[in-house]
Amino acid sequence: MIIQLPANGWRPRRYQKPLWDYLEGGGKRAVAIWHRRAGKDDVLLNWLATAAHERVGNYWYLLPQQTQARKSVWTAVNPSVGQKRIDYALPPEVRKRTLDQEMFIELRNGSTIQLVGSDNYNSLVGSPPVGLIASEWAISDPSAWAYLRPILLENDGWAAFITTPRGRNHAHKMHEMAKADPLWFAEIQSAVDTGVFTPEQLQHELNEYIAQYGPDHGKALFDQEYMCSFAAANLGSYYGLQMEQAERDKRIGMVPYDPTIPVVTAWDIGIGDAMSVWFLQVGAGQVRAIDHYEASGQPLTHFAKVLQNKPYIYSDHIGPHDLAVRELGSGKSRAEIASELGIDFTIAPRLTVEDGINAVRTLLPRMWFDKVKCEQGINALINYRKDWNQKAEDWRDKPLHDWSSHASDALRYFAISTPILSTHEYKTVDRYDSVARRRERRGRSGSSWMSA
Numbered sequence: 001m002i003i004q005l006p007a008n009g010w011r012p013r014r015y016q017k018p019l020w021d022y023l024e025g026g027g028k029r030a031v032a033i034w035h036r037r038a039g040k041d042d043v044l045l046n047w048l049a050t051a052a053h054e055r056v057g058n059y060w061y062l063l064p065q066q067t068q069a070r071k072s073v074w075t076a077v078n079p080s081v082g083q084k085r086i087d088y089a090l091p092p093e094v095r096k097r098t099l100d101q102e103m104f105i106e107l108r109n110g111s112t113i114q115l116v117g118s119d120n121y122n123s124l125v126g127s128p129p130v131g132l133i134a135s136e137w138a139i140s141d142p143s144a145w146a147y148l149r150p151i152l153l154e155n156d157g158w159a160a161f162i163t164t165p166r167g168r169n170h171a172h173k174m175h176e177m178a179k180a181d182p183l184w185f186a187e188i189q190s191a192v193d194t195g196v197f198t199p200e201q202l203q204h205e206l207n208e209y210i211a212q213y214g215p216d217h218g219k220a221l222f223d224q225e226y227m228c229s230f231a232a233a234n235l236g237s238y239y240g241l242q243m244e245q246a247e248r249d250k251r252i253g254m255v256p257y258d259p260t261i262p263v264v265t266a267w268d269i270g271i272g273d274a275m276s277v278w279f280l281q282v283g284a285g286q287v288r289a290i291d292h293y294e295a296s297g298q299p300l301t302h303f304a305k306v307l308q309n310k311p312y313i314y315s316d317h318i319g320p321h322d323l324a325v326r327e328l329g330s331g332k333s334r335a336e337i338a339s340e341l342g343i344d345f346t347i348a349p350r351l352t353v354e355d356g357i358n359a360v361r362t363l364l365p366r367m368w369f370d371k372v373k374c375e376q377g378i379n380a381l382i383n384y385r386k387d388w389n390q391k392a393e394d395w396r397d398k399p400l401h402d403w404s405s406h407a408s409d410a411l412r413y414f415a416i417s418t419p420i421l422s423t424h425e426y427k428t429v430d431r432y433d434s435v436a437r438r439r440e441r442r443g444r445s446g447s448s449w450m451s452a
Contacts, residue, residue: 003093005053006046008081010089015194016043022185023047023160028152030160030185031137031178033171036225038194040162041073044133045089051158052111053094057130059113064140065402066103066117072135074103074115118144119403130157137174138166141403142379143294165230167240168247169382172230191226202226236385238357238399238408242364243382252378255370257281257290262315265307266414267345268406269319269334275303276406278377278414279312287418289369292377294406300334304341318417319345320409348413353399359415360408380407 012020016039019032024047034040045061052059063069078085086105090113096106103115112127118140128151134140145159152159163171178186191197197205205226210218223229246252257263258281266278275298279291293306307314323335323345335345351359369378380403387400399405 003091005050005094006089007049007091007094008088010042010046012043012046013039013194015189015196019043019160019185019187020047023051023158027185028156028158029178029181029183030158031171031175031187032160032162032185033165033175033188033228034162035189035191035194035196035228036164038189038191038196041085041135042078042089044135044160044162045073045085047160048113048131048133049089049094051131052107052113053109055130056110057112057155057157058127059111059131060121060129060133061113061115062118062121062132062134062140062144063115064117064136065119068136069103069115069117121147128155130155132157132159134159134161135163137161137163138169138171139163139383139402142170143376143403165224165228166235167232167237167382168230168244170379188228190228197226237382238384238386239360239364239381240385242361243378246364246367246369251368252371253368254372255288255290255368255374257312258288259311259313263290263312264316264318264414265314266410266417267317267319268410268413269300269323270406274403274406276377276380276410277303277306278374278407278410279310280414282418285366287363287367289367289374289377291370292374292407294376300338300341300343304338304343307343317343317345318348318414320413321347321350323347346417348417351416353412354397356412356416357399359418360412363411363415363418377407377411380404381411384408 019030020043022030032040048059048061061069061073063072074084074086076085077083078088081088090105090107094107096108098105105113107113114127118134121141121144129148130152132148132152134145145161148159151157161171161174165171175186175188178184191202206219206222209222212218213221217235220229220232221235224232224235243252261281261283264280264282266280268274268276274294274296276294277292278289279293281288281290291310291312293303295302317338319335319338323338324333324347335347338345364381371378383402383404385400385404387396387398399408
């Protein structure tokens with residue numbers, strides 16, 4: 001049987017055609033910021049099916065989380081055709097096998113297609129993609145692209161990013177960059193641009209948003225979802241307004257290391273999850289974030305080497321209260337293991353998450369961030385947001401646990417510890433000396449970070 005692709009007679013709509021033509025013409029990098037219900041995933045699923053038959057290789061379809069990938073694409077039904085989106089674009093006739101648990105499809109020509117979450121993109125090492133689609137990019141982990149970009153560059157692969165706005169975060173920055181790069185396709189299309197909805201329908205949507213969320217929040221949500229506005233801070237964001245103010249105040253830029261002031265590190269330590277570390281200098285009523293590091297699936301020994309290899313003199317290492325939990329096997333707590341590696345933790349006070357978030361909000365107006373070294377941490381703070389209750393259609397009173405949680409939690413531990421640190425703001429060198437003396441008493445030189 002001969003199957004013509006795109007399958008089922010699908011063809012791009014008028015406003016979808018420029019993106020389709022760019023990719024079909026061999027374009028390698030595209031970012032399309034389209035309004036809600038503009039058919040973003042339908043276009044890219046059909047392109048994925050076509051591309052996978054033109055070049056044999058591995059192809060990935062990323063959403064922010066694995067669960068979203070399953071709900072939004074793998075099991076989602078296209079209401080206009082009454083069929084699952086994935087089955088409509090990739091009918092059974094073109095498949096060799098389908099693994100539902102892994103959301104994996106092997107095509108008859110040898111290509112493979114897999115749906116993954118940007119929260120675990122690095123778990124698929126060994127099967128590098130030649131084509132990549134990142135859906136809902138504005139709320140995805142931006143480090144996924146930093147990780148995958150060299151792979152696609154090496155194998156001459158392509159990548160397409162589709163999303164609606166979520167404030168001036170990494171998706172906005174990518175679009176601004178792409179506009180200035182002739183090798184990229186960059187496009188913003190609002191509901192007015194596409195003509196998908198009549199003016200009456202849009203007015204009705206606006207009225208419903210306002211009735212449900214109030215005039216300010218409702219209008220901002222409508223402008224974000226249908227008008228593709230970046231103006232509103234990421235809705236539900238805890239620190240969006242504060243980070244926007246930091247940008248306006250030019251407190252996000254070049255923040256060099258001052259070797260006369262020791263560095264405080266603030267950690268979020270997970271098991272089988274990402275670990276995140278801020279490198280901060282405290283003094284003169286300011287907190288300067290000079291560096292940030294995060295990695296997944298790495299032991300404490302890895303992070304000890306990272307600290308050793310940086311040219312910093314350390315005073316305090318702030319960590320969460322669960323550092324005291326003893327690990328199975330060794331019987332030692334993570335704080336004890338870290339101490340053996342030369343990292344003596346100060347345990348942050350045990351406060352509620354809400355109190356910690358308020359502490360960060362109080363701290364942020366006096367923080368400065370190095371734009372380059374802290375890029376991942378900055379993106380996390382911008383994207384850290386409340387969990388959305390689909391059933392109640394309202395925000396839950398707790399954060400969404402995703403890629404942005406790790407750096408945000410690490411800074412929260414620092415923020416609730418600043419009353420302890422603030423009394424030492426002008427005595428940080430003496431504080432470092434006392435730490436060095438403690439190490440010497442245990443037979444470790446205070447300069448071991450530099451000599452290891």
